[in-house]
Structures are given as C-alpha cells and as structure tokens.
Amino acid sequence: MEQLKVDFNKVIESLKLSEKSINSRKENLNQFVENGFPNKRVEDWKFSDLNQIISSNIENLRFHTDFEISEIDETTFIDKFAHNKIIFLNGVISKVDFSSEDDTKVLITRDLNQNENSKEVNSLVSLNNALITSYIRVTVKENYSMNEPLIIYNITTKELKSTAINLKTDIVLEKNSSLKLIDLFDDSSENNFINIVQNFDIAQDAILKNYKIDHKKNSNIKYSYNNINLEKNSISENFIFSTGSKFIKNEINCNLNDEYSSAFINGIINLTNSQHHEIKTNINHLAENTKSYQLIKSVLNENAKGIYQGKIYVDSKAQKTNGYQLSKALLLSENTEFDGKPELEIYADDVKCSHGATSGNLDEDAIFYLMSRGLSNQQSKELLIKGFLLDAVEKITDIEIKDLIKNMIGITE
Amino acid sequence: MDAREKEIEKLKDYKYGFSTDIENTRAPKGLNEEVIKFISNIKKEPQWMLDWRLKAFERLKQLKEPNWQKPKYPKIDYQDLYYYSAPKSMDDKPKSLDELDPKLLETYNKLGIPLQEQARLNGIAVDAVFDSVSVATTFKGELNKKGIIFCSMSEAIREHPELVKKYLGSVIPLSDHYFATLNSAVFTDGSFVYIPEGVRCPMELSTYFRINATETGQFERTLIIADKGSYVSYLEGCTAPMRDENQLHAANVELVALDDAEIKYSTVQNWYPGDKDGKGGIYNFVTKRGLCKGKNSKISWTQVETGSAITWKYPSCILMGDNSVGEFYSIAITNNHQKADTGTKMIHLGKNTKSKIISKGISAGFADNTYRGLVDIAKKADNARNFTQCDSLLMGNKCGAHTVPYIKNKNSSSNIEHEATTSKISDEQLFYCNQRGLNQEEAVSLIVNGFCKEVLQQLPMEFAVEAQKLVGISLEGSVG
Numbered sequence: 070m071e072q073l074k075v076d077f078n079k080v081i082e083s084l085k086l087s088e089k090s091i092n093s094r095k096e097n098l099n100q101f102v103e104n105g106f107p108n109k110r111v112e113d114w115k116f117s118d119l120n121q122i123i124s125s126n127i128e129n130l131r132f133h134t135d136f137e138i139s140e141i142d143e144t145t146f147i148d149k150f151a152h153n154k155i156i157f158l159n160g161v162i163s164k165v166d167f168s169s170e171d172d173t174k175v176l177i178t179r180d181l182n183q184n185e186n187s188k189e190v191n192s193l194v195s196l197n198n199a200l201i202t203s204y205i206r207v208t209v210k211e212n213y214s215m216n217e218p219l220i221i222y223n224i225t226t227k228e229l230k231s232t233a234i235n236l237k238t239d240i241v242l243e244k245n246s247s248l249k250l251i252d253l254f255d256d257s258s259e260n261n262f263i264n265i266v267q268n269f270d271i272a273q274d275a276i277l278k279n280y281k282i283d284h285k286k287n288s289n290i291k292y293s294y295n296n297i298n299l300e301k302n303s304i305s306e307n308f309i310f311s312t313g314s315k316f317i318k319n320e321i322n323c324n325l326n327d328e329y330s331s332a333f334i335n336g337i338i339n340l341t342n343s344q345h346h347e348i349k350t351n352i353n354h355l356a357e358n359t360k361s362y363q364l365i366k367s368v369l370n371e372n373a374k375g376i377y378q379g380k381i382y383v384d385s386k387a388q389k390t391n392g393y394q395l396s397k398a399l400l401l402s403e404n405t406e407f408d409g410k411p412e413l414e415i416y417a418d419d420v421k422c423s424h425g426a427t428s429g430n431l432d433e434d435a436i437f438y439l440m441s442r443g444l445s446n447q448q449s450k451e452l453l454i455k456g457f458l459l460d461a462v463e464k465i466t467d468i469e470i471k472d473l474i475k476n477m478i479g480i481t482e
Numbered sequence: 483m484d485a486r487e488k489e490i491e492k493l494k495d496y497k498y499g500f501s502t503d504i505e506n507t508r509a510p511k512g513l514n515e516e517v518i519k520f521i522s523n524i525k526k527e528p529q530w531m532l533d534w535r536l537k538a539f540e541r542l543k544q545l546k547e548p549n550w551q552k553p554k555y556p557k558i559d560y561q562d563l564y565y566y567s568a569p570k571s572m573d574d575k576p577k578s579l580d581e582l583d584p585k586l587l588e589t590y591n592k593l594g595i596p597l598q599e600q601a602r603l604n605g606i607a608v609d610a611v612f613d614s615v616s617v618a619t620t621f622k623g624e625l626n627k628k629g630i631i632f633c634s635m636s637e638a639i640r641e642h643p644e645l646v647k648k649y650l651g652s653v654i655p656l657s658d659h660y661f662a663t664l665n666s667a668v669f670t671d672g673s674f675v676y677i678p679e680g681v682r683c684p685m686e687l688s689t690y691f692r693i694n695a696t697e698t699g700q701f702e703r704t705l706i707i708a709d710k711g712s713y714v715s716y717l718e719g720c721t722a723p724m725r726d727e728n729q730l731h732a733a734n735v736e737l738v739a740l741d742d743a744e745i746k747y748s749t750v751q752n753w754y755p756g757d758k759d760g761k762g763g764i765y766n767f768v769t770k771r772g773l774c775k776g777k778n779s780k781i782s783w784t785q786v787e788t789g790s791a792i793t794w795k796y797p798s799c800i801l802m803g804d805n806s807v808g809e810f811y812s813i814a815i816t817n818n819h820q821k822a823d824t825g826t827k828m829i830h831l832g833k834n835t836k837s838k839i840i841s842k843g844i845s846a847g848f849a850d851n852t853y854r855g856l857v858d859i860a861k862k863a864d865n866a867r868n869f870t871q872c873d874s875l876l877m878g879n880k881c882g883a884h885t886v887p888y889i890k891n892k893n894s895s896s897n898i899e900h901e902a903t904t905s906k907i908s909d910e911q912l913f914y915c916n917q918r919g920l921n922q923e924e925a926v927s928l929i930v931n932g933f934c935k936e937v938l939q940q941l942p943m944e945f946a947v948e949a950q951k952l953v954g955i956s957l958e959g960s961v962g
Contacts, residue, residue, distance in 0.1 A: 112550070116890075385879045400894035403861075409889040411900070418876035418906040426889055429897035 076132035097198040104192035116376045116408040153219040160234030162203045174213040178206040197235045197266045206239040209246040218249035225258035233262040242275035249278045256287035265293040271303040278306045283313040291317040301327035309336030318347040325359035332361045335464040340373035347376035354387040366461040367398040369405035378410040385416040394424035509566035538666035541657045552852045553821030565668045631676040638674035653736040653773045661732040662769040672702035677712035688717040704735040708743035715746040741776030753789035760819025763791025770797035774806035782809040784940040786949045788956040798827035801835035808837040811937040816849030825855035830863040839870040845881035852884040859896045866896040874904045927954040
C-alpha cells in the first residue's frame with residue numbers, strides 16, 4: 070500500500086489535472102485503500118479471491134510506469150477487414166485512427182479533465198478512477214452508422230512487469246446511431262494487473278455490438294467492468310471470448326432504462342492449465358417490455374476453473390419483461406472446477422423469466438455414436454466440443470466478426 | 483364492533499391463535515451462564531451435558547449474528563428473552579396420558595392433535611413439545627417392543643447418554659453458526675429417535691411444537707438416528723398463539739442415516755405469520771441438517787412453509803456415504819408481509835451420490851420469497867448427480883420472488899442440472915376454471931395446488947390433506 074501512495078503521487082504529477090479532479094481521485098484512492106483488492110469474503114468475489122490471486126502471482130506490484138514505449142508490432146493486427154483503431158500500448162493511448170469516418174459525426178475526446186468518474190461500484194473501479202493516465206471518449210452523432218468497425222487494441226509488451234495499469238473508455242451512441250466495437254487483447258507481457266472500465270450510453274434506437282476477444286495465452290490478471298445504459302428501443306449485443314489470460318473477470322452491468330430496449334450477452338470460456346476465468350452479469354430490467362438473453366458456454370481442461378455469476382433483476386415497474394439465462398459447462402479433466410450462481414430477483418408478476426445451468430462431462434452416447442461412424446475417440450471429442458462452443462458463437466449477428474472468432478477456435482467453413 | 487367481536491374476527495385469520503392459561507415455570511430473563519445452569523439443573527442433566535452447553539456459550543460470545551440474508555429484521559435483544567418456559571404442572575412428571583393436566587390436553591385438542599385419540603386410532607406416535615418441554619409421548623409401549631427409542635431429548639440425555647454423546651453435534655457442530663450455537667447452549671427439549679438395525683418403524687412418528695408463553699424463544703433440539711438398514715418417517719408440525727411482538731424460534735435438527743438406512747422428514751410449519759400489516763409473528767431461524775453417513779443411505783426433506791413472519795432455513799444433506807441419496811421438496815408460501823429465505827444444501831462427498839431439489843415458491847401481497855441453495859460436488863464424488871428445479875409464482879406486483887442458487891462442481895464425471903422459472907397465474911387458466919363453475923378463490927386454490935403437486939405428493943397422507951387446506955387458506959384474498 071506504501072508503493073500505491075508513492076505511485077499515486079507520481080501519476081498526479083505527470084498529468085495536468087484540475088484541482089477538482091485531483092480531489093476526487095484522492096477520494097477514490099482512499100476508498101480503494103480502505104477496501105483493498107476484493108477477497109472471497111465479498112459476495113461478488115466468492116469464487117475468485119482476487120486479493121489472493123494477485124498476491125500469489127505478482128510480486129511487488131507497482132502502479133506507475135515511466136519507461137519508453139517501443140514500436141508497435143502491426144503484424145498482429147486484424148487484416149481480414151478494414152477498421153478504425155484505438156491502440157492502447159502498455160496502458161497509454163498510442164494511436165487513434167478514424168480516417169474512414171466523417172469527422173463531424175464521430176467525436177473523439179482525450180482530455181482527462183473531461184472524464185467523469187465512474188460510479189464507485191467496487192474497489193477496483195475506485196482504483197481505476199484514481200489512477201487512469203489516459204482516457205478516450207468516442208461519441209457517435211445522431212443517425213450516423215459507422216462505416217467500419219472500431220477495434221480497440223489493448224497491447225502490452227515484454228517491458229511491462231508487475232505493474233497495475235488502468236484503462237478507461239467511454240462510448241456514447243446518440244439517437245439512431247450504431248457502432249460495432251471489438252476489444253482485442255494482445256499481451257506479450259507477464260504478471261501484470263490490467264483494470265479496464267468501459268461506459269456505454271446508448272440512446273433511443275441506437276445499436277451497439279461489442280465483442281471482447283482475449284485469446285492470446287498470457288499470465289496477466291485482468292478485470293473488466295462494463296456499464297451499459299440503454300434507452301428506448303435500443304439494443305446492446307455483447308460477446309465475450311475468454312481464453313487467453315491467466316485470470317480474467319468480465320463484469321457487465323446493464324441497465325434497461327426504457328421500454329423495448331434489449332440486451333444480449335453471450336460468451337465462451339475455453340481454458341487449459343490453471344487458468345481461472347469468470348463472467349459476471351447484472352441485468353437490470355427497469356422498464357416495461359424489455360428483453361434480455363444470455364448464453365454462456367464453458368469448456369474446462371486440466372486444472373482450469375470457470376465461473377459464471379449472472380443476475381436478472383426485474384423492477385416492479387418492469388412488467389412484460391422477458392429474461393433468459395443459460396450457462397452450460399463441460400468439465401473435461403478431473404482437476405477442473407466450475408462454479409455458478411445464476412440469480413433471479415423479481416418484483417413484477419407479469420414476466421417471463423427463466424434460467425438454467427448445467428455442468429458435466431461429454432455425453433458418452435454421443436461419443437459412441439460418432440465413433441461408430443468411423444471417427445477416433447479424440448476426433449469425436451473435438452467435434453463435440455466445437456459444436457458445444459459453436460452454439461454461443463452462432464449468436465453473433467455480425468458475419469465478419471463471427472467468422473473471425475470461429476477461426477480462433479479452429480472452426481473453418 | 484366490540485372488543486370481543488374483534489378478538490373473534492382476528493382469530494378467524496389464524497385459527498391456532500389462541501393461548502392457554504397454564505401456569506409457567508420460567509428461567510430468569512436473559513442469556514448468561516446462570517440461565518444455562520438453571521436450564522440444565524431443572525432438567526436434571528448430567529455434568530457432561532452442562533459442560534457441553536457452557537462450551538457452546540463460550541463459543542457464542544465470539545460469534546456474530548449473520549447478516550447476509552435477504553429478509554432483514556430489527557435487532558434481537560437476546561437478553562430480553564426467556565430461555566426456559568415450562569407448564570408448571572410438569573414439575574411432577576405424569577406417568578401416563580391420563581395424568582396430564584386436562585387443560586393441556588384441551589389445548590392439543592384445539593390444535594387438532596388429540597393425543598389420546600391419536601394414540602388409539604391413527605397409529606401415529608406423537609411427541610408434543612409445549613413451549614420448551616416435551617409433554618407427552620404416545621404409543622411408547624408399541625415402539626419399545628421393536629427396540630425403537632422415541633422420547634424427549636431430556637429423557638434421552640438421562641436414559642441413553644451413550645447415543646446422545648456419540649451423535650449430538652455430530653452433524654451440526656457446536657460452533658457451526660450463531661443460531662445453531664445459541665441453540666446448543668440453551669436448547670430445552672425436543673425429540674429423540676433411534677431406530678435399531680434392520681427395523682422398519684411401523685408408524686409415522688410425529689412431533690407437535692407450540693409456543694404458548696409470551697417473550698419466550700423456543701429452542702428445541704431434535705436428533706434422529708437410523709441405524710443400518712432401518713427406515714423411519716418423521717413428521718413435525720408447528721403453531722403459536724397470536725402476539726404482537728416477534729418471537730424467536732431457533733431449533734436444531736440433526737439426522738444421521740447409517741448404511742442402507744432411510745429417513746424421511748416432513749414439516750408443516752404454520753407458526754403465526756403476523757397480522758396483515760406485518761406486526762408480530764415468529765422468526766423461524768432453524769438449522770436442519772442430515773448426514774448420510776453410511777453407504778446407500780437416503781435422507782428426504784419435505785417442507786410446507788406457510789407460517790412465520792420470517793422463515794430462514796436450509797434443510798441440508800451431507801452425502802458422505804457412497805451411493806447415498808438426498809432429496810428436498812419444498813413449498814414456501816408467503817403472503818402479506820411475510821418473508822422467506824429458504825432452500826437447501828446438497829453436499830456431495832461420496833461416489834455415485836444423487837440429489838434432487840424441487841422447490842415451489844409462492845408470493846402474494848407484500849411478501850418476499852427467496853430460494854437460496856447450494857449444490858457442492860467435491861473432487862472425489864465421482865458420478866455424482868444433481869437435479870434442481872425452482873419455480874416461483876407471483877401474485878401482484880408488490881411482492882418479490884428470487885432465486886439464488888450456488889453451484890460448485892469440482893468433479894468432471896458429475897452432472898448438475900438446474901432450472902428455474904417465474905410466472906404468474908394466467909388469465910386463461912382462471913377463465914377456464916371460472917367457466918367450469920369455480921369461483922375465483924376456488925380457481926386460485928386449484929391452480930396453486932396443481933403448481934405444488936409434485937411436493938404435496940411427497941407428504942404422508944394425513945399431512946397432505948392438511949397441507950393442501952393450508953395452501954388454500956394462506957392465499958385467501960390474495961387474488962381478486
């Protein structure tokens with residue numbers, strides 16, 4: 070904690086901040102210091118003791134970086150389709166490229182003083198508020214649909230070690246606008262803690278499609294918090310592809326604030342070794358005729374641990390809500406573990422809400438069937454696992470991105 | 483309306499709302515070592531039992547009341563309660579039913595458990611616990627012939643200390659959690675059942691609990707042991723008179739099933755739920771846990787929870803023996819300002835263990851009904867199997883229905899399924915029933931009974947009829 074205070078002062082010095090902003094950062098810092106990294110006594114972290122994970126994986130955690138930034142290796146970029154780019158390199162924005170868009174329709178702000186603090190929902194968000202060094206807000210103006218998808222590259226390089234970095238992006242979609250956003254992680258660094266906060270404000274009739282891809286094996290520990298506000302008739306589609314990091318917890322808080330808004334959260338967790346991934350969702354149905362749908366598929370190998378915590382909250386005003394939640398997990402090795410907490414909290418009577426959760430091994434009968442058709446045991450299993458994951462991937466509505474993710478899990482058409 | 487009529491009117495809502503004028507012997511108010519010694523002394527307990535209680539009390543001082551539950555309640559002042567209250571006439575314990583205080587018997591008749599008649603006609607052995615003391619155990623002779631021990635806890639402590647010593651606290655350890663520890667320190671009575679090896683208990687065993695005195699907490703302790711290859715079905719019913727203040731009921735129930743044994747435990751809980759504005763009522767904070775210790779053992783919990791201001795309990799099964807089976811069937815009905823946070827824990831430790839959870843929650847008025855459950859499959863529990871189904875029914879938009887299942891799976895050969903739905907009684911269903919000549923109330927009662935059928939079927943016959951009626955009564959006036 071001493072290190073944290075020293076680094077906090079360094080961060081403040083390195084940035085030109087208003088008095089107000091400094092004070093609010095101090096408050097946030099104090100909040101973090103008071104609570105520390107969440108441990109398993111905190112209900113939301115029951116299955117993932119972050120405090121313990123960090124202390125056993127990262128020695129002497131620092132909260133500030135000051136080394137020179139190396140060149141970006143652009144060969145790892147997506148080349149299947151043209152796209153806009155925002156590049157975070159070791160926690161600092163190194164490139165913003167919206168060249169194919171109308172610059173009166175897509176506004177970019179990078180001024181830290183314009184950043185409004187996120188609501189302090191937990192100690193990690195407070196930490197993020199206190200320590201962010203670069204910030205970006207993308208506003209898509211009314212009636213504008215982006216020509217190309219936006220990819221936010223989160224790149225870390227070998228130079229980064231035992232450091233906590235904090236990233237923040239705000240996305241504002243005005244009325245009837247639309248955006249496809251991919252968050253792509255590319256880590257060559259080891260043993261860092263990466264803390265990401267993203268806010269989405271989606272106005273009437275607007276559509277957001279957000280895909281999070283963490284597919285490159287690395288030993289970093291990540292926490293990502295998405296807060297999504299949906300207005301009338303707007304749509305948010307989320308897909309989480311979670312397979313790369315040592316530990317990652319993706320948390321999505323989604324408020325369906327007005328009628329006919331809908332939220333879709335689908336995802337796959339595919340783990341080996343001693344990886345430990347969690348998806349936590351919080352869907353708040355706050356108005357009539359809102360809809361939510363969640364499908365999470367997990368495949369666990371070796372010593373991996375997967376967790377799904379999902380909550381559907383239905384306010385007493387939110388009649389005619391339609392909420393659905395399904396989590397399925399495959400435990401393929403004797404040392405794997407899957408924990409789930411699919412939760413419903415309902416205060417309105419005219420609703421359709423259901424959830425399901427299953428976990429277990431592959432169906433022996435299905436393997437037998439495939440083997441009787443001439444496949445080997447290994448091939449049968451692989452086929453079944455791919456089919457299992459494909460269920461969730463097929464929910465992606467954007468064809469280019471669907472194909473991209475299919476390729477990543479080894480499915481070619 | 484004069485006072486008397488009002489009183490009658492009030493009683494209509496909760497037909498068990500009478501209290502009986504019987505002189506009580508009470509321990510001094512408050513919770514301290516002296517009171518524990520008083521309880522132990524008055525029950526003529528041996529020293530080891532007193533030591534055990536005091537150990538629990540020491541432990542209790544270090545424990546904090548849990549606070550994670552959904553229904554919040556005002557802080558309980560544990561020093562403002564009586565921990566022992568017994569009908570005075572019990573001081574000279576009667577030898578047989580004929581010697582019982584006729585007023586006591588009258589009370590039980592009002593409750594619908596005429597001990598004498600029951601003994602003769604129904605073939606159900608009843609152990610009635612009045613306030614804190616076990617009043618009478620019927621049918622003793624018959625059971626004795628088979629070697630079955632069915633008596634009050636205090637008697638068991640005196641007569642069968644070796645069994646009590648061996649099993650008491652073996653399922654719910656002394657230091658388990660706040661209310662369980664409180665119970666261990668101050669428990670007053672309860673039932674004790676031992677079924678010897680290979681015996682199939684020829685009748686249903688039954689206990690009836692009643693809190694009569696004011697400002698008392700009821701802390702009963704039940705211990706059921708089914709030895710190898712035996713079978714027992716045990717019923718429990720509860721009522722309490724209507725009082726404005728809240729009363730605490732913190733019981734511990736421990737079940738132990740050895741190899742090939744089966745225990746079936748059914749509860750119909752109808753404690754006073756408080757009035758229409760949520761005033762008064764029982765806090766029902768009960769710890770129930772069963773241990774399937776032996777191979778091929780089975781424990782099945784069935785509960786119908788219609789009473790209490792707050793119900794907070796999780797009858798659980800620890801499936802330790804290989805091939806053991808745990809079952810949990812529950813109906814929880816909350817109306818007006820009642821709150822329930824109930825469910826089960828299935829802890830799979832042995833190989834090929836199976837569990838099944840069926841929970842039906844019904845909420846009406848301003849009530850809040852939560853299912854909270856845990857399915858935990860340990861690493862060595864190969865081929866474990868769980869099926870969970872929780873359905874909730876909501877009536878009106880001022881009540882809430884919640885489902886909070888925890889699922890932990892550490893074994894890849896196991897299989898867990900969980901599903902939950904929330905719905906309301908549809909207008910089509912009501913219309914159909916109306917059209918066939920049923921009025922609104924009858925229609926609701928019919929639909930709700932259909933909704934609960936899977937659970938009601940699990941109850942023994944005599945109870946099922948009673949429970950079915952209760953389901954209807956609890957929801958009277960909630961749709962209309």
